[in-house]
Structures are given as C-alpha cells and as structure tokens.
C-alpha cells in the first residue's frame with residue numbers, strides 16, 4: 001500500500017478514512033496475507049497528522065478527526081495481516097506512530113529520514129496510546145526520554161534504540177521488505193495472528209475503554225487558545241523554512 005497524499009502524506013481526515021476502507025478491503029480478501037506500507041514519494045514517508053485538521057476548526061470537526069485517527073490505529077494495530085513498514089522518508093509524529101503499529105520496520109539509510117514522536121516540539125502532547133505504542137516497541141526509559149525531548153532519530157540511532165528493526169541502503173528497501181515478508185509468511189497464519197492479538201490486547205483495551213474520554217480530552221486540549229497559538233507558530237516556521 002503506497003501512501004499518496006501530496007505534498008507530505010499528512011494524515012488528513014480524508015486520507016485516514018481512505019486508509020481504513022482500504023485496510024478493510026485487504027483484510028476481507030482471502031488471497032491477501034501481508035501488506036507492505038510505503039510512500040509514493042521517496043523522501044517523505046508521512047508528515048504525521050494533518051495540522052490543518054487541528055487548526056482553526058470547530059469542536060465537532062476535532063472530534064470527528066480524532067475518532068477517525070483512533071479508528072485507523074485500531075484497524076492497523078489489530079490487523080490480521082503481516083504489516084511491514086518500508087520507511088522511505090521522514091517519519092515524524094503520526095508518521096512514526098503509523099510505523100510503530102506495523103509488525104516490522106525497515107528504514108532507508110538517509111540522514112534526512114528521521115523518525116520519532118516529536119509532539120512536544122509543537123507544544124502538544126502525545127496521547128497515552130501513542131505513548132503506549134512506543135513503550136511497547138522501545139521500552140519505558142527510552143520512550144520517556146524520546147517523548148519529553150521530542151526526539152527525531154536519524155537511521156543509525158533509530159536502529160540502536162529499537163525504533164526500527166533494520167536500516168538498509170535506499171535501493172534495497174523494497175527487496176528487503178519482500179524478503180522480510182516471506183519470512184513472516186512462512187509462519188502459520190493462525191498461530192501468528194493469535195500471538196499478535198495476545199501481545200497487543202492490553203494496549204488495545206486501554207484505548208477502547210477510554211475512547212470517548214480520549215476524544216473529549218483531545219477536543220478540549222486542541223481548542224485551547226495557547227495550543228492553537230503553538231500550532232500556528234509551528235506552521236509558520238514550516239512555511240518560513242522555505243524562504
């Protein structure tokens with residue numbers, strides 16, 4: 001599956017909705033057992049959540065957007081397919097989250113391709129289920145440091161901390177993803193799927209139990225004037241970077 005939402009594959013409401021529909025189609029197709037997630041645009045895997053969905057909108061929109069993000073996370077995290085992320089570009093915040101919910105992550109070796117949950121740099125806070133997903137991957141101490149500092153790791157550091165499973169030359173990314181997929185598909189589906197469900201259930205249950213409260217939290221947090229100002233300033237900085 002190639003992410004395709006120019007210019008930076010930000011996770012807009014429309015993009016999240018399409019991703020969920022496509023995932024459902026693949027899940028229901030008996031001929032499909034695995035999925036490689038990559039970007040149509042080498043250089044950018046995904047810029048994460050679409051900041052335009054979180055700026056200057058009304059509470060009903062924020063609630064709809066957050067529900068769609070939760071839905072996407074729940075679908076992909078619980079997918080019965082083998083999901084391999086072939087990360088061929090920068091992967092901040094929601095882009096990193098998307099990689100973390102795959103079963104295996106391969107990052108192309110390019111110093112510009114940084115990955116991490118950098119929310120604090122925007123003056124916002126990674127919600128508990130982003131944090132849980134990261135802790136499940138790299139452990140508590142490394143997550144605490146990475147989350148507080150909003151660290152974006154270049155490939156060698158991402159590998160060292162365990163945020164990705166492999167770093168490979170850019171031209172070997174897709175072939176490596178296919179050989180990793182072959183290795184995972186050699187395991188009987190039912191045994192692998194039950195194991196995945198067992199490992200992920202507590203994290204899934206944590207969100208499912210608090211879904212509505214989490215939406216309310218997001219809506220009231222993002223509606224604050226101070227948060228709106230931080231997001232606007234961050235967007236301005238992104239735009240100024242060009243000039």
Ligand SMILES: CC/C=C\C/C=C\C/C=C\CC/C=C/CC(=O)SCCNC(=O)CCNC(=O)[C@H](O)C(C)(C)COP(=O)(O)OP(=O)(O)OC[C@H]1O[C@@H](n2cnc3c(N)ncnc32)[C@H](O)[C@@H]1OP(=O)(O)O
Pocket residue numbers: 007008010044046047048049050051052090092093094095118119122124125126127217218221222235238239241242
């Ligand atoms: C106790 C707790 C209580 C409550 C908590 C409750 C809730 C929590 C609340 C909030 C949590 C919300 C979580 C958010 C997670 C996220 O994902 S936020 C998004 C973070 N993303 C980023 O920081 C990435 C920003 N982008 C970049 O760094 C670069 O754009 C990137 C490296 C991806 C690509 O660089 P480059 O190729 O040079 O492109 P440009 O920078 O020039 O960008 C091109 C245009 O795209 C626009 N853009 C970039 N990123 C985004 C984005 N994420 N959303 C929307 N638009 C984006 C950029 O402005 C350029 O636009 P322009 O052409 O200038 O119009």
